[in-house]
Amino acid sequence: MKILLIEDEWAFRWIFRDALEKESFEVIEAEDGQQGWELAQSAEPDLILLDLILPRLHGFEVLRRIQSDSRTREIPVLLISVLDQAELVKEGLKLGAREFFVKGLHTSHHLLAAVRRLLEKNEKIKKP
Amino acid sequence: MKELDLIRDIKILGNKLELLESRVPANPEQDELLEGLRQSLEELHAAQEELESRHLELLAAHEMAGAERRRYESLFQHAPFGYMITDVHGLIREANDAAGLIFEAPPEYLSGKPISVFVADEALRSFRVKLNELQRDTIVNGWEVTFKRRNGISFTGSVHIAAEQRRGEEMCLRWAIRDISDKKNFEEMKSDFVRLVSHQLKTPVAQVIGLVNNMLSGYAGEIGEKPKQYLLEIERICRRNLSLITELLNVSRVERGAIPLRLEAVLLSELVEPLLHSYRMIAEGKGLALTTRAEKTGILVTADVSLAGEVLKNIMDNAIRFTERGEIAILMKEEEHTAGVVEISDTGIGIPAERLAGIFERENVLAGPAKPDGGTGLGLYIARKFMALQNGEIGVSSEVGTGSTFTLRFPLHKKAGTS
Numbered sequence: 001m002k003i004l005l006i007e008d009e010w011a012f013r014w015i016f017r018d019a020l021e022k023e024s025f026e027v028i029e030a031e032d033g034q035q036g037w038e039l040a041q042s043a044e045p046d047l048i049l050l051d052l053i054l055p056r057l058h059g060f061e062v063l064r065r066i067q068s069d070s071r072t073r074e075i076p077v078l079l080i081s082v083l084d085q086a087e088l089v090k091e092g093l094k095l096g097a098r099e100f101f102v103k104g105l106h107t108s109h110h111l112l113a114a115v116r117r118l119l120e121k122n123e124k125i126k127k128p
Numbered sequence: 129m130k131e132l133d134l135i136r137d138i139k140i141l142g143n144k145l146e147l148l149e150s151r152v153p154a155n156p157e158q159d160e161l162l163e164g165l166r167q168s169l170e171e172l173h174a175a176q177e178e179l180e181s182r183h184l185e186l187l188a189a190h191e192m193a194g195a196e197r198r199r200y201e202s203l204f205q206h207a208p209f210g211y212m213i214t215d216v217h218g219l220i221r222e223a224n225d226a227a228g229l230i231f232e233a234p235p236e237y238l239s240g241k242p243i244s245v246f247v248a249d250e251a252l253r254s255f256r257v258k259l260n261e262l263q264r265d266t267i268v269n270g271w272e273v274t275f276k277r278r279n280g281i282s283f284t285g286s287v288h289i290a291a292e293q294r295r296g297e298e299m300c301l302r303w304a305i306r307d308i309s310d311k312k313n314f315e316e317m318k319s320d321f322v323r324l325v326s327h328q329l330k331t332p333v334a335q336v337i338g339l340v341n342n343m344l345s346g347y348a349g350e351i352g353e354k355p356k357q358y359l360l361e362i363e364r365i366c367r368r369n370l371s372l373i374t375e376l377l378n379v380s381r382v383e384r385g386a387i388p389l390r391l392e393a394v395l396l397s398e399l400v401e402p403l404l405h406s407y408r409m410i411a412e413g414k415g416l417a418l419t420t421r422a423e424k425t426g427i428l429v430t431a432d433v434s435l436a437g438e439v440l441k442n443i444m445d446n447a448i449r450f451t452e453r454g455e456i457a458i459l460m461k462e463e464e465h466t467a468g469v470v471e472i473s474d475t476g477i478g479i480p481a482e483r484l485a486g487i488f489e490r491e492n493v494l495a496g497p498a499k500p501d502g503g504t505g506l507g508l509y510i511a512r513k514f515m516a517l518q519n520g521e522i523g524v525s526s527e528v529g530t531g532s533t534f535t536l537r538f539p540l541h542k543k544a545g546t547s
Contacts, residue, residue, distance in 0.1 A: 087433045090398070103335075106409055109341075
């Protein structure tokens with residue numbers, strides 16, 4: 001399973017990559033919103049981990065583009081942010097993100113559980 | 129005018145009668161007839177005078193009405209806000225110059241168009257719902273609507289509506305619209321700044337938590353018991369620091385009165401949902417059940433999503449931190465047709481009675497003993513302030529060893545007319 005990780009902070013990329021690779025996921029990385037959107041279209045990921053505050057293209061804008069493009073719309077998106085304000089969570093879910101991961105509150109263990117849950121759910125939708 | 133014609137006719141009649149008297153020779157029979165005519169003429173003169181005085185009064189009233197109308201038109205046209213009159217469906221009948229400026233369209237362009245064509249797409253649904261709710265003699269104050277100008281650029285407008293029905297006429301709506309984009313933008317800048325500061329302060333702490341957590345999970349290889357204890361302590365301290373950052377930013381905003389308030393009609397379940405999203409994993413990770421129950425669905429309250437979220441997070445943080453086993457139960461209910469209530473109950477250590485009394489007071493926090501968990505204790509003071517800003521309340525009941533229940537009351541959303 002291929003996970004696209006869109007995150008500008010190298011320490012977080014490191015943290016998430018280590019946890020995901022330990023569980024045998026293939027991880028591809030993007031360091032800003034624009035690069036992330038390009039990889040979302042070209043790399044055919046099974047799931048996208050999307051940071052909110054990103055250079056070049058805000059996370060919500062990347063999410064909007066993912067949701068409005070038929071090639072990427074079905075890919076589950078998990079938003080990841082250090083910010084956890086209710087209006088951001090609400091907006092993110094409204095725009096089509098499946099879950100909201102709060103850095104500092106949730107751990108890699110929680111992230112892996114959420115990733116597995118979303119992939120499983122998406123498989124069920126694809127193969128009813 | 130009819131009155132003037134009549135007065136003229138009476139004068140002509142008088143002149144003709146005088147001519148007749150001077151030309152006709154004396155004759156008793158004719159004299160009698162002439163006398164009758166003279167009397168009728170005098171009566172007509174009296175009526176003429178009465179009519180003339182009425183006519184003058186009417187002229188004065190007419191002039192006054194004209195002056196009033198010009199004054200009204202001047203007020204209407206030169207009002208500093210967009211002023212419009214529409215029918216109940218929002219079809220524009222009249223619009224002033226300021227309305228034209230706001231929507232960047234001449235008033236004659238506005239006339240005959242439904243006002244909804246100037247409402248931004250994302251706001252259209254709620255706009256129509258509210259418009260349908262308007263009843264006779266209702267007044268709406270300070271309703272914030274996202275409009276779009278004729279050129280497509282959107283702006284936030286503060287709307288005042290008075291619904292009016294005069295006898296024998298259809299109901300009309302009088303709209304006063306003020307462009308408050310500048311104020312809104314300033315508030316958003318302040319919010320963005322707090323968000324940026326929060327992001328910058330929290331990021332390094334969250335990174336340390338993430339790295340430590342990976343080490344504890346064995347992603348960096350095996351570690352011994354002692355380093356594990358050290359790492360657990362580092363993680364605990366960092367988590368405390370994250371809470372401190374949130375609390376200090378919030379308390380500084382409260383003290384400076386710098387909290388932009390955005391009250392809106394929102395379902396109680398919509399306030400609770402983001403909370404469940406964030407905390408279900410945490411509760412389950414700690415072996416706690418997190419349950420929700422609603423006595424009634426569709427409870428609509430007036431609240432600020434952001435402030436309510438901060439309060440709920442604070443209560444939830446505490447509930448999870450101070451509960452080792454059992455459950456955290458969230459109950460949503462309506463109370464006496466006045467409040468939407470969220471109750472968060474835990475089966476944790478509980479709060480001693482002597483701490484319970486002033487638990488929401490700032491003074492108590494500052495004067496009290498150090499908190500057992502090393503926190504500032506400001507969280508509940510902020511929670512009470514945030515609830516008060518939303519015209520809501522917060523309360524608590526607790527028993528040591530049994531658990532605590534925090535109760536949040538939000539005012540029920542009232543339909544248009546009383547807002």
